[in-house]
Amino acid sequence: MADTRHFLTLLDFSPAELNDMIERAIAMKQAHKSGADQRHFPGKVLGMIFAKSSTRTRVSFEAGMAQLGGHAMFLSPTDTQLGRGEPIEDSARVISSMVDIIMIRTFGHDIVETFAANSSVPVINALTDDYHPCQLLADMQTYVEHRGSIAGKVVTWVGDGNNMAQSYINAARQFDFELRIACPEGYEPSPALVEANRDRVSIVRDPVIAAEGADLLVTDVWASMGQEQEQQVREAAFDGYQLNEELLSRAASDALYMHCLPAHRGEEISSGLMDTADTVIWNEAENRLHAQKALMETLLLANQ
Ligand code: CP
Numbered sequence: 001m002a003d004t005r006h007f008l009t010l011l012d013f014s015p016a017e018l019n020d021m022i023e024r025a026i027a028m029k030q031a032h033k034s035g036a037d038q039r040h041f042p043g044k045v046l047g048m049i050f051a052k053s054s055t056r057t058r059v060s061f062e063a064g065m066a067q068l069g070g071h072a073m074f075l076s077p078t079d080t081q082l083g084r085g086e087p088i089e090d091s092a093r094v095i096s097s098m099v100d101i102i103m104i105r106t107f108g109h110d111i112v113e114t115f116a117a118n119s120s121v122p123v124i125n126a127l128t129d130d131y132h133p134c135q136l137l138a139d140m141q142t143y144v145e146h147r148g149s150i151a152g153k154v155v156t157w158v159g160d161g162n163n164m165a166q167s168y169i170n171a172a173r174q175f176d177f178e179l180r181i182a183c184p185e186g187y188e189p190s191p192a193l194v195e196a197n198r199d200r201v202s203i204v205r206d207p208v209i210a211a212e213g214a215d216l217l218v219t220d221v222w223a224s225m226g227q228e229q230e231q232q233v234r235e236a237a238f239d240g241y242q243l244n245e246e247l248l249s250r251a252a253s254d255a256l257y258m259h260c261l262p263a264h265r266g267e268e269i270s271s272g273l274m275d276t277a278d279t280v281i282w283n284e285a286e287n288r289l290h291a292q293k294a295l296m297e298t299l300l301l302a303n304q
């Protein structure tokens with residue numbers, strides 16, 4: 001267990017390993033589209049534990065494992081003993097004794113850490129309250145495909161200092177870019193995380209100033225899963241923090257913009273930007289499939 005590799009945050013891989021994985025994802029995408037047989041992992045089983053809703057993450061992991069020749073098993077708390085209070089440690093021991101790789105979407109980040117510490121096979125964080133590293137693999141792949149290396153570029157985050165924003169902080173460090181975070185007071189990412197990365201991460205309150213000359217603008221919902229009851233308060237707090245045509249006009253002329261989805265048109269992003277013909281947002285969503293196939297391949301090979 002001690003030498004099992006996991007993917008709980010972007011910091012679990014070196015910058016070189018992350019860049020290799022992005023290149024591998026791009027190659028696997030091309031191979032898949034040209035009809036190549038990618039069933040390199042026959043008989044391998046992915047356990048998928050979802051304590052929160054999902055469209056992209058479930059479809060991409062399940063389709064991806066099928067394309068790799070293995071099988072994916074959906075496990076929800078409502079019909080496993082996890083939902084009846086069986087300890088995470090015991091669940092991890094048992095589930096990892098029967099499958100080859102596990103992904104977990106849950107609330108507290110400590111849950112995936114405890115699971116991984118007790119798992120004999122690789123564990124992937126498929127979103128916690130604190131981080132969403134799989135989405136960052138897809139976002140980085142999308143940037144590289146359209147613009148080349150993101151190293152040295154300026155990325156502006158507009159909105160809540162949530163799990164995605166915190167993953168962008170880790171990405172700034174690992175992929176070597178400057179990150180400006182435009183968020184209202186009281187909705188900042190973890191101060192300790194910002195402080196630890198102050199050489200490349202800054203809080204800029206005004207979204208217009210933060211967007212000036214940026215190469216990539218990114219946003220996400222104002223109320224994440226688990227914060228539904230705060231929706232109205234957050235709508236008021238985030239007034240003015242919308243990624244829209246005007247904000248985009250402040251960025252570099254070839255700037256891209258991204259959203260992990262699901263989106264709330266008219267809140268954190270304008271309908272216009274969601275529906276322009278040349279947005280990369282749909283490509284970003286599709287790349288979840290390719291990036292996670294590269295991730296599963298990397299972890300399965302590392303754990304042979
Ligand atoms: N972006 C993302 O993780 O989407 P889902 O919640 O649909 O999985």
Ligand code: NVA
Nearest residue numbers: 162220224225260261
């Ligand atoms: N911040 C959002 C991301 C959804 C993919 C949430 O946690 O609900």
